[in-house]
Amino acid sequence: MKIDFFHDQTLDAMGSYLSRLSQRQQIVASNLANIDTPGYRTKDISFHATMQELLSENSAGLRTSRPEHNPGWVPVSPQAQAFEVQGLPFRTDRNNVDIDKEMLKLSETAFGYSLITQMVRGKFRTLASSINEGRG
Amino acid sequence: MSLMTAIEVGASGLTAQRRRLEVLVSNLVNANTTQPAGAEPYRRKDVLFTATDPEMSFSSAFDDAVQGVEVSGVVTDRSDPIKRYEPNHPHADKDGYVSYPNVNAMEEMVNVLSATRSYEANLQAVNMAKEMEQKTLEILR
Numbered sequence: 001m002k003i004d005f006f007h008d009q010t011l012d013a014m015g016s017y018l019s020r021l022s023q024r025q026q027i028v029a030s031n032l033a034n035i036d037t038p039g040y041r042t043k044d045i046s047f048h049a050t051m052q053e054l055l056s057e058n059s060a061g062l063r064t065s066r067p068e069h070n071p072g073w074v075p076v077s078p079q080a081q082a083f084e085v086q087g088l089p090f091r092t093d094r095n096n097v098d099i100d101k102e103m104l105k106l107s108e109t110a111f112g113y114s115l116i117t118q119m120v121r122g123k124f125r126t127l128a129s130s131i132n133e134g135r136g
Numbered sequence: 137m138s139l140m141t142a143i144e145v146g147a148s149g150l151t152a153q154r155r156r157l158e159v160l161v162s163n164l165v166n167a168n169t170t171q172p173a174g175a176e177p178y179r180r181k182d183v184l185f186t187a188t189d190p191e192m193s194f195s196s197a198f199d200d201a202v203q204g205v206e207v208s209g210v211v212t213d214r215s216d217p218i219k220r221y222e223p224n225h226p227h228a229d230k231d232g233y234v235s236y237p238n239v240n241a242m243e244e245m246v247n248v249l250s251a252t253r254s255y256e257a258n259l260q261a262v263n264m265a266k267e268m269e270q271k272t273l274e275i276l277r
Contacts, residue, residue: 018272021268022138022139022142022268023198025139025142025261025264025265025268026139026141026142026145026202027201027202028142028261029141029142029143029145029146029149029202029258029261029262029265030145030201030202030203030204032146032149032254032257032258032260032261033145033146033148033149033152033203033204033205033258033261034149034185034187034203034205035149035254035257036152036153036156036185036205036250036251036254037185037186037187037205038185040187040203043201045198045201080198081198082198082200082201082202099253099254099257102257103257103260106260106261106264107264109264109268110264110267110268113268113271114267114268114271117271117272117274117275120275121274121275121277124275
């Protein structure tokens with residue numbers, strides 16, 4: 001089995017996912033900073049829409065023979081699209097930032113980030129292990 | 137652009153909420169400040185927040201969505217002062233009324249609490265972004 005560490009799709013996918021998570025953290029910070037700004041609307045970035053888009057193109061995922069097969073790892077595109085969150089109740093100052101929802105997103109994103117960095121570390125540990133011929 | 141932008145945006149929120157708190161405290165401390173009859177009494181003030189683009193932004197569709205906040209102005213509440221009948225007060229007018237500022241201590245306390253909570257939320261955002269930066273550095277270890 002040939003392992004090309006420098007063209008590792010998993011690593012690429014994790015990298016773009018990390019950058020997407022850091023962009024989400026920026027959006028959440030922006031929502032929280034503008035929690036008392038009249039007329040400000042809650043923003044977010046989409047993970048699932050990008051995922052669907054990539055699945056339809058299926059440029060980098062695994063080849064599948066049936067549509068219900070799992071196409072495997074799909075790198076998240078680094079180009080994020082921000083959108084305004086719909087359906088939130090507006091306050092009298094036409095602002096619709098919900099502090100609890102934003103705090104939840106904040107820890108959710110940080111948790112996801114921590115998870116993926118652990119996985120990246122694992123990848124590099126694997127490489128280090130093969131460099132040292134499995135001795136540590 | 138990066139987590140640094142998240143920190144910058146969070147910091148702008150901290151600054152804005154701190155300035156709001158300063159104005160609110162100035163309302164509270166002057167709640168009983170009177171002026172000689174005829175002079176303009178203290179009037180309650182509030183801040184105006186406006187969303188701004190962070191300094192480190194590049195103009196892409198995403199960066200335009202990330203916005204910090206700034207205090208764009210301090211506005212004065214033009215509602216009428218509260219008149220109290222205190223004929224022995226040195227600042228009473230000829231009818232014995234003293235003009236007290238249009239400050240409602242209860243309302244101000246609610247605003248102070250709101251500013252404190254918003255400050256804490258922004259602080260949390262900055263800390264989370266810092267934590268994520270730290271995680272990135274840990275990959276190198």
